[in-house]
Amino acid sequence: MAAIEPMEQFLVSRIVSLPPVRIPGLGLIDLSITNSVLFMLIAAVLISGFFLISARRALVPGRMQALAEMLYGMVDGTLTGAIMGERGRAFLPFVFTLFLMIATLNIIGLAPGGFTVTSQLAVTAALAVMTFATVIVVGFARNGLGFFKLFWPSGVHPGMGLFLMVIELISFSVRPLTLAMRLFGNMLGGHVVTYMFASFVIGLGLFGLGGAGLAKLGLIGSAVSFLMIVALMALEFVVAFLQAFVFAALTCVYLNEVVNLDHGH
């Protein structure tokens, strides 16, 4: 009987082996097409294809255009508009891309045979570092050295303020780590728990079919585990969109802190 290996679904394997490329400063980089790269390409093609099809300029929108407009309205209304205000409009493409890419990658991973790209810490760390780098670059570009006013609490005794500033700096630096870990942990956890319940379906089912007498209860356990998988998949769909939304929303919150530094901080 096959072993129960919950972590095997996250192995990155090469599909098309390409020779390694030497990049000065980074050394030898393996640029093979892996299953991770393949699914990122599929997500990119899906998103671009959707917008190519739906970006008509009809005054009365068709279904696809209405869907695209709804997406834009949602990101503009509840993400950049609500959290960042008028100055947030400049960051709409970045936040929109983050949201759609993460949502699509999460959903593709739920399909049978799909590989969850965002369950790789490398991928989520890259996205988090992108957000963090954007926040720092925008912070210094807009505020110059006034960027450090972000960490100084207002209206406190200077000694207390210094202590609080250290705490604020630490909590600011931990942000890319928490962003990466949140998305990674959610995707990893969801898929591992679903795998474990699936292994119960087969394990208890075989036990119920093979044994005699009370062992038949294994079949009931198998059926309950199957219902549990149905519920878990529904939860996973919600979590896929929710985690994409939360990543984009936190990006907006962090950008709002540096963009509206002079305004209402």
Place this chain on the structure above:
Amino acid sequence: MDITAAKYIGAGLAMTGLIGAGAGLGILFGNYLQAAIRNPSAAAGERVWLFLGMALAESMGIFGFVMGFIILFVKV
């Protein structure tokens, strides 16, 4: 003690971190519901912060969960 046994115990202990996450999420949603029932028209405006707070509270539990998996599966 056998290293595998220690790994299993460590992973089990790491999962106790989810107690706090569950409690925090319950408090968060309970407060939101209480406020929403008092002031239904203002509830929709705060829904973004509800989901944000939910993700932030849940992520603490998830960090503990990931630590458990690191303890269990990373080959030393």
